[in-house]
Amino acid sequence: MRPYDERLDHFLSRAAKVFADQGYHSTTMRDLAAATGMSLAGMYYYVRGKEELLHRIQERCFTRVLAGAEATLAALGSGHADPVDRLQAFIRHHVTFFAANLAETKVLSHEANSLTGERHRKVNAIKRRYVDLLESLLRDVAPDEPAVERSAAAYALFGMMNWIYNWYDPAGEIDPERLAGLIARVFIGGFADARSPSPVHGG
Amino acid sequence: MRPYDERLDHFLSRAAKVFADQGYHSTTMRDLAAATGMSLAGMYYYVRGKEELLHRIQERCFTRVLAGAEATLAALGSGHADPVDRLQAFIRHHVTFFAANLAETKVLSHEANSLTGERHRKVNAIKRRYVDLLESLLRDVAPDEPAVERSAAAYALFGMMNWIYNWYDPAGEIDPERLAGLIARVFIGGFADARSPSPVHGG
DNA sequence: GCATAGTTCGAACGATCGTTCGAATATGGA
DNA sequence: TCCATATTCGAACGATCGTTCGAACTATGC
Numbered sequence: 001m002r003p004y005d006e007r008l009d010h011f012l013s014r015a016a017k018v019f020a021d022q023g024y025h026s027t028t029m030r031d032l033a034a035a036t037g038m039s040l041a042g043m044y045y046y047v048r049g050k051e052e053l054l055h056r057i058q059e060r061c062f063t064r065v066l067a068g069a070e071a072t073l074a075a076l077g078s079g080h081a082d083p084v085d086r087l088q089a090f091i092r093h094h095v096t097f098f099a100a101n102l103a104e105t106k107v108l109s110h111e112a113n114s115l116t117g118e119r120h121r122k123v124n125a126i127k128r129r130y131v132d133l134l135e136s137l138l139r140d141v142a143p144d145e146p147a148v149e150r151s152a153a154a155y156a157l158f159g160m161m162n163w164i165y166n167w168y169d170p171a172g173e174i175d176p177e178r179l180a181g182l183i184a185r186v187f188i189g190g191f192a193d194a195r196s197p198s199p200v201h202g203g
Numbered sequence: 204m205r206p207y208d209e210r211l212d213h214f215l216s217r218a219a220k221v222f223a224d225q226g227y228h229s230t231t232m233r234d235l236a237a238a239t240g241m242s243l244a245g246m247y248y249y250v251r252g253k254e255e256l257l258h259r260i261q262e263r264c265f266t267r268v269l270a271g272a273e274a275t276l277a278a279l280g281s282g283h284a285d286p287v288d289r290l291q292a293f294i295r296h297h298v299t300f301f302a303a304n305l306a307e308t309k310v311l312s313h314e315a316n317s318l319t320g321e322r323h324r325k326v327n328a329i330k331r332r333y334v335d336l337l338e339s340l341l342r343d344v345a346p347d348e349p350a351v352e353r354s355a356a357a358y359a360l361f362g363m364m365n366w367i368y369n370w371y372d373p374a375g376e377i378d379p380e381r382l383a384g385l386i387a388r389v390f391i392g393g394f395a396d397a398r399s400p401s402p403v404h405g406g
Numbered sequence: 407g408c409a410t411a412g413t414t415c416g417a418a419c420g421a422t423c424g425t426t427c428g429a430a431t432a433t434g435g436a
Numbered sequence: 437t438c439c440a441t442a443t444t445c446g447a448a449c450g451a452t453c454g455t456t457c458g459a460a461c462t463a464t465g466c
Contacts, residue, residue, distance in 0.1 A: 004442085023316070025228035029424060039445045041426080050424065110313075112369070113226070148376045152385055159366025160359040166315070167358045173351045182352055183359055190393030207412090232454060242415045244456080253454065 008046050011036055013104075016057045020103035020165075024054055024111045054111060055119040061104040062126045069093050069133060083140035084192055090137055091184040092177075094161050099168060099176035106165035134158070141192045157187050211249050214239055216307075219260045223306035223368075227257055227314045257314060258322040264307040265329045272296050272336060286343035287395055293340055294387040295380075297364050302371060302379035309368035337361070344395045360390050 014036045018027050029050060033040045047053045072093040073086055098105040115123060131154065138150050145153070160183050168179070217239045221230050232253060236243045250256045275296040276289055301308040318326060334357065341353050348356070363386050371382070 023228065025226065026317075028422080030422095040424095041446075042444050044425075045443065114229075149381075149385055152377055152382055153389065155366065155370045156363045156386055156389060159364070159369075160362040163358065163362025163366060166362075174355055178352075179355055182355055186356065186359060186393035187389060188393065189396070190389035190391065193392070231452080233452095243454095244416075245414050247455075248413065 012057050016107050017103045020106040024114045058123050061108050066130050087137045087141050088184050092180040095180035096176045109162045153191050215260050219310050220306045223309040227317045261326050264311050269333050290340045290344050291387045295383040298383035299379045312365045356394050
Protein backbone atom coordinates (compact mmCIF):
# COMPACT_ATOMS: atom_id res chain seq x y z
CA MET A 1 0.00 0.00 0.00
CA ARG A 2 2.93 2.32 -0.40
CA PRO A 3 1.90 3.99 -3.70
CA TYR A 4 -1.52 4.73 -2.23
CA ASP A 5 -0.04 6.61 0.72
CA GLU A 6 2.31 8.51 -1.52
CA ARG A 7 -0.52 9.63 -3.78
CA LEU A 8 -2.61 10.62 -0.78
CA ASP A 9 0.26 12.69 0.58
CA HIS A 10 0.76 14.39 -2.75
CA PHE A 11 -2.96 15.04 -2.95
CA LEU A 12 -2.99 16.65 0.50
CA SER A 13 -0.08 18.93 -0.38
CA ARG A 14 -1.65 20.06 -3.62
CA ALA A 15 -4.99 20.66 -1.94
CA ALA A 16 -3.33 22.64 0.84
CA LYS A 17 -1.82 24.96 -1.74
CA VAL A 18 -5.23 25.61 -3.29
CA PHE A 19 -6.87 26.10 0.10
CA ALA A 20 -4.14 28.57 1.01
CA ASP A 21 -4.55 30.53 -2.20
CA GLN A 22 -8.32 30.67 -2.51
CA GLY A 23 -9.53 29.90 0.99
CA TYR A 24 -11.26 26.72 2.08
CA HIS A 25 -14.87 27.74 1.56
CA SER A 26 -14.42 29.29 -1.86
CA THR A 27 -12.44 26.33 -3.13
CA THR A 28 -14.65 23.84 -4.95
CA MET A 29 -13.99 20.15 -5.34
CA ARG A 30 -13.78 20.90 -9.04
CA ASP A 31 -10.95 23.36 -8.37
CA LEU A 32 -9.10 20.64 -6.50
CA ALA A 33 -9.68 18.16 -9.31
CA ALA A 34 -8.19 20.60 -11.80
CA ALA A 35 -5.22 21.38 -9.54
CA THR A 36 -4.38 17.75 -8.83
CA GLY A 37 -5.08 16.29 -12.25
CA MET A 38 -7.56 13.88 -10.73
CA SER A 39 -11.19 13.64 -11.68
CA LEU A 40 -13.98 15.01 -9.53
CA ALA A 41 -15.15 11.58 -8.45
CA GLY A 42 -11.65 10.16 -8.22
CA MET A 43 -10.75 12.27 -5.20
CA TYR A 44 -13.39 10.55 -3.13
CA TYR A 45 -11.37 7.36 -3.33
CA TYR A 46 -8.75 9.03 -1.10
CA VAL A 47 -10.94 11.21 1.08
CA ARG A 48 -14.44 10.88 2.47
CA GLY A 49 -15.32 14.47 1.62
CA LYS A 50 -14.18 18.08 1.53
CA GLU A 51 -14.16 18.57 5.29
CA GLU A 52 -12.17 15.41 5.94
CA LEU A 53 -9.67 16.69 3.42
CA LEU A 54 -9.21 19.89 5.41
CA HIS A 55 -9.00 17.88 8.61
CA ARG A 56 -6.24 15.63 7.28
CA ILE A 57 -4.25 18.64 6.10
CA GLN A 58 -4.53 20.41 9.44
CA GLU A 59 -3.85 17.35 11.55
CA ARG A 60 -0.83 16.32 9.51
CA CYS A 61 0.63 19.82 9.68
CA PHE A 62 -0.08 20.48 13.34
CA THR A 63 1.30 17.10 14.40
CA ARG A 64 4.54 17.94 12.63
CA VAL A 65 4.74 21.37 14.25
CA LEU A 66 4.22 19.97 17.73
CA ALA A 67 6.61 17.07 17.26
CA GLY A 68 9.21 19.38 15.77
CA ALA A 69 9.01 21.79 18.67
CA GLU A 70 9.32 19.01 21.23
CA ALA A 71 12.28 17.52 19.39
CA THR A 72 13.95 20.92 19.20
CA LEU A 73 13.60 21.43 22.93
CA ALA A 74 14.70 17.88 23.70
CA ALA A 75 17.85 18.43 21.67
CA LEU A 76 18.76 21.28 24.02
CA GLY A 77 19.23 18.85 26.91
CA SER A 78 16.92 17.42 29.52
CA GLY A 79 15.43 20.53 31.00
CA HIS A 80 18.47 22.21 32.44
CA ALA A 81 19.17 24.63 29.64
CA ASP A 82 18.70 28.37 30.07
CA PRO A 83 14.94 29.15 29.91
CA VAL A 84 15.58 32.03 27.54
CA ASP A 85 17.53 29.73 25.24
CA ARG A 86 14.67 27.26 25.27
CA LEU A 87 12.17 30.00 24.41
CA GLN A 88 14.43 31.25 21.66
CA ALA A 89 14.69 27.74 20.21
CA PHE A 90 10.90 27.39 20.27
CA ILE A 91 10.43 30.67 18.42
CA ARG A 92 13.11 29.84 15.88
CA HIS A 93 11.56 26.46 15.16
CA HIS A 94 8.02 27.86 14.84
CA VAL A 95 8.98 30.69 12.51
CA THR A 96 11.24 28.67 10.25
CA PHE A 97 8.69 25.87 10.02
CA PHE A 98 5.89 28.28 9.16
CA ALA A 99 8.08 30.08 6.62
CA ALA A 100 9.08 26.79 5.02
CA ASN A 101 5.52 25.47 4.90
CA LEU A 102 3.55 28.61 4.13
CA ALA A 103 0.61 26.89 2.41
CA GLU A 104 -0.05 24.26 5.07
CA THR A 105 0.49 26.62 8.00
CA LYS A 106 -1.73 29.24 6.41
CA VAL A 107 -4.50 26.66 6.17
CA LEU A 108 -3.77 25.78 9.78
CA SER A 109 -4.04 29.37 10.99
CA HIS A 110 -6.61 30.91 8.71
CA GLU A 111 -9.02 27.96 8.58
CA ALA A 112 -8.78 27.19 12.29
CA ASN A 113 -12.56 27.45 12.65
CA SER A 114 -13.61 25.96 9.34
CA LEU A 115 -13.87 22.48 10.83
CA THR A 116 -16.93 21.43 12.81
CA GLY A 117 -17.84 18.91 15.46
CA GLU A 118 -15.46 16.11 16.29
CA ARG A 119 -12.87 17.09 13.71
CA HIS A 120 -12.70 20.61 15.09
CA ARG A 121 -12.32 19.24 18.60
CA LYS A 122 -9.48 16.92 17.58
CA VAL A 123 -7.40 19.67 16.00
CA ASN A 124 -8.06 21.94 18.95
CA ALA A 125 -6.70 19.25 21.26
CA ILE A 126 -3.34 19.41 19.47
CA LYS A 127 -3.43 23.17 19.56
CA ARG A 128 -4.02 23.12 23.30
CA ARG A 129 -0.93 20.99 23.84
CA TYR A 130 1.11 23.37 21.70
CA VAL A 131 -0.13 26.47 23.54
CA ASP A 132 0.53 24.80 26.87
CA LEU A 133 4.07 24.10 25.76
CA LEU A 134 4.73 27.77 25.08
CA GLU A 135 3.09 28.87 28.32
CA SER A 136 5.29 26.50 30.30
CA LEU A 137 8.32 28.06 28.63
CA LEU A 138 7.10 31.55 29.52
CA ARG A 139 6.57 30.45 33.12
CA ASP A 140 10.22 29.53 33.34
CA VAL A 141 11.34 32.71 31.66
CA ALA A 142 9.21 35.15 33.68
CA PRO A 143 8.04 33.44 36.88
CA ASP A 144 7.18 36.78 38.53
CA GLU A 145 4.91 37.94 35.72
CA PRO A 146 1.16 37.78 36.53
CA ALA A 147 -0.48 34.75 34.95
CA VAL A 148 -2.99 36.86 33.01
CA GLU A 149 -0.26 38.91 31.41
CA ARG A 150 1.84 35.84 30.69
CA SER A 151 -1.06 34.17 28.92
CA ALA A 152 -1.78 37.27 26.88
CA ALA A 153 1.90 37.51 26.02
CA ALA A 154 1.80 33.95 24.70
CA TYR A 155 -1.01 34.88 22.33
CA ALA A 156 0.81 38.06 21.36
CA LEU A 157 3.82 35.98 20.41
CA PHE A 158 1.67 33.56 18.43
CA GLY A 159 0.18 36.58 16.70
CA MET A 160 3.59 37.81 15.61
CA MET A 161 4.57 34.38 14.37
CA ASN A 162 1.34 33.21 12.74
CA TRP A 163 0.55 36.51 11.06
CA ILE A 164 3.43 36.01 8.63
CA TYR A 165 1.15 34.08 6.29
CA ASN A 166 -0.45 37.43 5.56
CA TRP A 167 2.66 39.17 4.34
CA TYR A 168 5.81 37.05 4.26
CA ASP A 169 7.29 36.40 0.84
CA PRO A 170 9.94 33.63 0.83
CA ALA A 171 11.41 35.18 -2.31
CA GLY A 172 11.75 38.53 -0.60
CA GLU A 173 14.72 40.19 1.06
CA ILE A 174 14.49 38.65 4.50
CA ASP A 175 15.18 34.96 4.94
CA PRO A 176 13.40 32.78 7.53
CA GLU A 177 16.35 32.61 9.91
CA ARG A 178 16.68 36.38 10.03
CA LEU A 179 12.93 36.78 10.51
CA ALA A 180 13.01 34.28 13.36
CA GLY A 181 15.89 36.17 14.92
CA LEU A 182 13.99 39.45 14.68
CA ILE A 183 10.84 38.09 16.28
CA ALA A 184 12.82 36.35 19.01
CA ARG A 185 14.76 39.54 19.67
CA VAL A 186 11.61 41.66 19.86
CA PHE A 187 9.68 39.31 22.12
CA ILE A 188 12.50 38.25 24.42
CA GLY A 189 13.83 41.78 24.61
CA GLY A 190 10.41 43.17 25.43
CA PHE A 191 8.99 40.45 27.63
CA ALA A 192 11.71 38.35 29.19
CA ASP A 193 14.25 41.10 29.69
CA ALA A 194 11.80 43.44 31.37
CA ARG A 195 13.00 42.48 34.84
CA SER A 196 16.19 40.43 34.53
CA PRO A 197 18.67 42.22 32.26
CA SER A 198 20.76 39.12 31.57
CA PRO A 199 22.53 38.74 28.21
CA VAL A 200 20.31 37.15 25.62
CA HIS A 201 22.19 36.78 22.39
CA GLY A 202 24.56 33.98 21.56
CA GLY A 203 23.06 30.73 22.73
CA MET B 204 -33.27 60.49 4.50
CA ARG B 205 -32.08 60.10 8.04
CA PRO B 206 -34.05 56.95 8.99
CA TYR B 207 -32.69 55.22 5.89
CA ASP B 208 -29.08 55.84 6.92
CA GLU B 209 -29.75 54.73 10.45
CA ARG B 210 -31.30 51.47 9.29
CA LEU B 211 -28.40 50.90 6.91
CA ASP B 212 -25.92 51.45 9.73
CA HIS B 213 -27.77 49.07 11.99
CA PHE B 214 -27.89 46.55 9.18
CA LEU B 215 -24.12 46.78 8.64
CA SER B 216 -23.42 46.26 12.33
CA ARG B 217 -25.68 43.25 12.58
CA ALA B 218 -24.22 41.73 9.44
CA ALA B 219 -20.67 42.31 10.71
CA LYS B 220 -21.49 40.32 13.82
CA VAL B 221 -22.74 37.39 11.75
CA PHE B 222 -19.75 37.56 9.40
CA ALA B 223 -17.45 37.57 12.41
CA ASP B 224 -19.14 34.57 13.99
CA GLN B 225 -19.64 32.34 10.96
CA GLY B 226 -17.20 33.71 8.43
CA TYR B 227 -18.12 35.60 5.28
CA HIS B 228 -18.31 32.71 2.85
CA SER B 229 -20.33 30.39 5.04
CA THR B 230 -22.81 33.11 5.91
CA THR B 231 -25.85 33.01 3.64
CA MET B 232 -28.08 35.93 2.81
CA ARG B 233 -30.80 33.95 4.55
CA ASP B 234 -28.69 33.91 7.73
CA LEU B 235 -28.43 37.68 7.53
CA ALA B 236 -32.14 38.03 6.98
CA ALA B 237 -32.81 36.00 10.10
CA ALA B 238 -30.26 37.93 12.16
CA THR B 239 -31.53 41.34 11.13
CA GLY B 240 -35.24 40.62 11.09
CA MET B 241 -35.45 41.72 7.48
CA SER B 242 -36.67 39.57 4.65
CA LEU B 243 -34.35 37.99 2.12
CA ALA B 244 -35.37 40.34 -0.65
CA GLY B 245 -35.64 43.35 1.65
CA MET B 246 -31.91 43.52 2.23
CA TYR B 247 -31.30 44.25 -1.42
CA TYR B 248 -32.99 47.59 -0.97
CA TYR B 249 -30.02 48.66 1.17
CA VAL B 250 -27.20 46.82 -0.51
CA ARG B 251 -26.48 45.79 -4.07
CA GLY B 252 -25.36 42.30 -3.04
CA LYS B 253 -23.42 40.22 -0.58
CA GLU B 254 -19.99 41.41 -1.64
CA GLU B 255 -20.95 45.07 -1.49
CA LEU B 256 -22.20 44.41 2.02
CA LEU B 257 -18.78 43.10 3.04
CA HIS B 258 -17.14 46.04 1.28
CA ARG B 259 -19.22 48.62 3.14
CA ILE B 260 -18.45 46.96 6.46
CA GLN B 261 -14.72 46.88 5.81
CA GLU B 262 -14.52 50.39 4.39
CA ARG B 263 -16.54 51.90 7.22
CA CYS B 264 -14.41 50.16 9.84
CA PHE B 265 -11.02 50.81 8.24
CA THR B 266 -11.81 54.47 7.65
CA ARG B 267 -12.59 54.85 11.33
CA VAL B 268 -9.38 53.09 12.35
CA LEU B 269 -7.24 55.29 10.12
CA ALA B 270 -8.98 58.51 11.11
CA GLY B 271 -8.80 57.58 14.78
CA ALA B 272 -5.07 56.88 14.59
CA GLU B 273 -4.39 60.15 12.82
CA ALA B 274 -6.48 62.06 15.32
CA THR B 275 -4.68 60.37 18.21
CA LEU B 276 -1.29 61.35 16.84
CA ALA B 277 -2.45 64.86 16.03
CA ALA B 278 -3.60 65.29 19.61
CA LEU B 279 -0.03 64.66 20.75
CA GLY B 280 1.16 67.88 19.14
CA SER B 281 2.41 68.77 15.70
CA GLY B 282 5.19 66.32 15.21
CA HIS B 283 7.55 67.30 17.99
CA ALA B 284 6.52 64.73 20.53
CA ASP B 285 8.83 61.89 21.55
CA PRO B 286 8.81 59.25 18.75
CA VAL B 287 8.40 56.49 21.31
CA ASP B 288 5.40 58.27 22.80
CA ARG B 289 3.87 58.57 19.34
CA LEU B 290 4.39 54.87 18.67
CA GLN B 291 2.93 54.01 22.03
CA ALA B 292 -0.15 56.14 21.30
CA PHE B 293 -0.59 54.41 17.94
CA ILE B 294 -0.44 50.98 19.55
CA ARG B 295 -2.80 51.95 22.33
CA HIS B 296 -5.34 53.33 19.88
CA HIS B 297 -5.16 50.29 17.61
CA VAL B 298 -5.52 47.73 20.37
CA THR B 299 -8.32 49.50 22.23
CA PHE B 300 -10.21 50.11 19.00
CA PHE B 301 -9.90 46.49 17.94
CA ALA B 302 -10.89 45.27 21.40
CA ALA B 303 -13.90 47.59 21.46
CA ASN B 304 -15.03 46.61 17.94
CA LEU B 305 -14.16 42.93 17.84
CA ALA B 306 -16.76 41.92 15.25
CA GLU B 307 -15.98 44.61 12.69
CA THR B 308 -12.21 44.37 13.10
CA LYS B 309 -12.34 40.59 12.86
CA VAL B 310 -14.14 40.93 9.55
CA LEU B 311 -11.51 43.47 8.55
CA SER B 312 -8.60 41.17 9.40
CA HIS B 313 -9.92 37.72 8.65
CA GLU B 314 -11.79 38.56 5.46
CA ALA B 315 -9.07 40.80 4.06
CA ASN B 316 -8.92 38.74 0.86
CA SER B 317 -12.61 37.92 0.49
CA LEU B 318 -13.22 40.95 -1.67
CA THR B 319 -12.37 40.93 -5.37
CA GLY B 320 -11.56 43.39 -8.10
CA GLU B 321 -12.15 47.08 -7.53
CA ARG B 322 -13.59 46.66 -4.07
CA HIS B 323 -10.53 44.73 -2.94
CA ARG B 324 -8.27 47.39 -4.40
CA LYS B 325 -10.14 50.18 -2.62
CA VAL B 326 -9.83 48.62 0.83
CA ASN B 327 -6.19 47.80 0.19
CA ALA B 328 -5.56 51.47 -0.57
CA ILE B 329 -6.70 52.40 2.93
CA LYS B 330 -4.62 49.60 4.38
CA ARG B 331 -1.56 50.88 2.57
CA ARG B 332 -1.98 54.32 4.11
CA TYR B 333 -2.35 52.76 7.54
CA VAL B 334 0.76 50.57 7.15
CA ASP B 335 2.73 53.54 5.85
CA LEU B 336 1.71 55.48 8.94
CA LEU B 337 3.15 52.84 11.26
CA GLU B 338 6.32 52.49 9.21
CA SER B 339 6.91 56.23 9.40
CA LEU B 340 6.58 55.99 13.17
CA LEU B 341 9.09 53.15 13.27
CA ARG B 342 11.49 55.16 11.13
CA ASP B 343 11.51 57.89 13.75
CA VAL B 344 11.87 55.41 16.59
CA ALA B 345 14.69 53.34 15.12
CA PRO B 346 16.38 55.26 12.30
CA ASP B 347 19.48 53.04 12.41
CA GLU B 348 17.53 49.81 11.94
CA PRO B 349 17.83 48.28 8.43
CA ALA B 350 14.73 48.99 6.35
CA VAL B 351 14.03 45.30 5.77
CA GLU B 352 14.00 44.58 9.47
CA ARG B 353 11.93 47.67 10.22
CA SER B 354 9.31 46.62 7.70
CA ALA B 355 9.18 43.10 9.08
CA ALA B 356 8.90 44.53 12.58
CA ALA B 357 5.89 46.56 11.48
CA TYR B 358 4.13 43.40 10.32
CA ALA B 359 5.18 41.61 13.50
CA LEU B 360 3.51 44.36 15.50
CA PHE B 361 0.38 44.18 13.37
CA GLY B 362 0.41 40.45 13.95
CA MET B 363 0.42 40.90 17.72
CA MET B 364 -2.37 43.44 17.54
CA ASN B 365 -4.62 41.91 14.90
CA TRP B 366 -4.35 38.36 16.20
CA ILE B 367 -6.42 39.26 19.25
CA TYR B 368 -9.62 38.50 17.33
CA ASN B 369 -8.57 34.86 17.63
CA TRP B 370 -8.40 34.73 21.40
CA TYR B 371 -9.35 37.94 23.19
CA ASP B 372 -12.46 37.80 25.36
CA PRO B 373 -13.70 41.25 26.46
CA ALA B 374 -15.42 39.59 29.40
CA GLY B 375 -12.16 37.99 30.49
CA GLU B 376 -9.64 39.04 33.09
CA ILE B 377 -7.58 41.47 31.08
CA ASP B 378 -9.11 44.75 29.97
CA PRO B 379 -8.23 46.48 26.68
CA GLU B 380 -6.07 49.17 28.28
CA ARG B 381 -3.94 46.61 30.06
CA LEU B 382 -3.63 44.52 26.92
CA ALA B 383 -2.56 47.59 24.96
CA GLY B 384 0.01 48.36 27.63
CA LEU B 385 1.37 44.83 27.48
CA ILE B 386 1.74 44.83 23.70
CA ALA B 387 3.29 48.29 23.71
CA ARG B 388 5.70 47.22 26.44
CA VAL B 389 6.73 44.07 24.59
CA PHE B 390 7.22 45.71 21.21
CA ILE B 391 8.83 48.94 22.35
CA GLY B 392 10.97 47.13 24.86
CA GLY B 393 12.12 44.63 22.29
CA PHE B 394 12.41 46.78 19.22
CA ALA B 395 12.86 50.42 20.10
CA ASP B 396 14.96 49.96 23.20
CA ALA B 397 17.40 47.61 21.53
CA ARG B 398 19.92 50.37 20.92
CA SER B 399 18.82 53.46 22.84
CA PRO B 400 18.14 52.56 26.48
CA SER B 401 16.05 55.67 27.13
CA PRO B 402 13.18 55.56 29.65
CA VAL B 403 9.96 54.38 28.07
CA HIS B 404 7.22 54.30 30.63
CA GLY B 405 5.24 57.27 31.86
CA GLY B 406 3.96 59.25 28.90
C1' DG C 407 -59.41 60.38 0.11
C1' DC C 408 -56.04 60.31 -3.53
C1' DA C 409 -51.65 60.23 -5.91
C1' DT C 410 -46.79 59.72 -5.42
C1' DA C 411 -42.60 58.06 -3.62
C1' DG C 412 -40.40 55.16 -0.25
C1' DT C 413 -40.06 50.54 1.61
C1' DT C 414 -40.95 45.53 2.28
C1' DC C 415 -41.52 40.86 0.88
C1' DG C 416 -43.27 36.01 -1.08
C1' DA C 417 -42.03 33.31 -4.65
C1' DA C 418 -39.34 31.84 -7.92
C1' DC C 419 -35.08 31.44 -11.22
C1' DG C 420 -30.71 29.77 -12.91
C1' DA C 421 -26.27 28.53 -11.32
C1' DT C 422 -23.26 25.97 -8.72
C1' DC C 423 -22.18 23.21 -4.98
C1' DG C 424 -20.70 18.46 -2.61
C1' DT C 425 -21.58 13.96 -3.26
C1' DT C 426 -22.96 9.39 -5.28
C1' DC C 427 -23.14 5.39 -8.33
C1' DG C 428 -22.12 2.03 -11.59
C1' DA C 429 -19.28 1.19 -15.23
C1' DA C 430 -14.68 1.29 -17.17
C1' DT C 431 -9.82 0.63 -16.71
C1' DA C 432 -5.45 -0.75 -14.64
C1' DT C 433 -2.75 -4.02 -11.80
C1' DG C 434 -0.71 -8.19 -10.32
C1' DG C 435 -0.51 -13.01 -8.87
C1' DA C 436 -2.04 -18.01 -10.43
C1' DT D 437 -4.48 -16.04 -20.12
C1' DC D 438 -7.69 -15.34 -16.54
C1' DC D 439 -9.57 -13.70 -12.32
C1' DA D 440 -9.86 -10.71 -8.27
C1' DT D 441 -8.73 -6.54 -6.56
C1' DA D 442 -7.39 -1.72 -6.77
C1' DT D 443 -8.21 2.57 -8.90
C1' DT D 444 -10.37 6.05 -11.97
C1' DC D 445 -14.05 8.55 -13.94
C1' DG D 446 -18.45 10.39 -16.75
C1' DA D 447 -22.78 11.58 -15.62
C1' DA D 448 -26.12 12.75 -12.86
C1' DC D 449 -28.79 13.97 -8.28
C1' DG D 450 -30.69 16.80 -4.71
C1' DA D 451 -29.67 20.72 -2.01
C1' DT D 452 -28.59 25.30 -1.42
C1' DC D 453 -26.82 29.49 -2.96
C1' DG D 454 -27.25 34.76 -4.49
C1' DT D 455 -30.23 37.33 -6.87
C1' DT D 456 -34.49 39.11 -9.21
C1' DC D 457 -39.21 40.67 -10.02
C1' DG D 458 -43.59 42.47 -9.45
C1' DA D 459 -46.94 43.09 -6.20
C1' DA D 460 -48.24 44.82 -1.67
C1' DC D 461 -47.79 47.83 2.08
C1' DT D 462 -46.66 52.47 4.34
C1' DA D 463 -45.99 57.37 4.85
C1' DT D 464 -46.59 62.00 3.37
C1' DG D 465 -48.30 66.24 0.99
C1' DC D 466 -52.41 67.98 -1.04
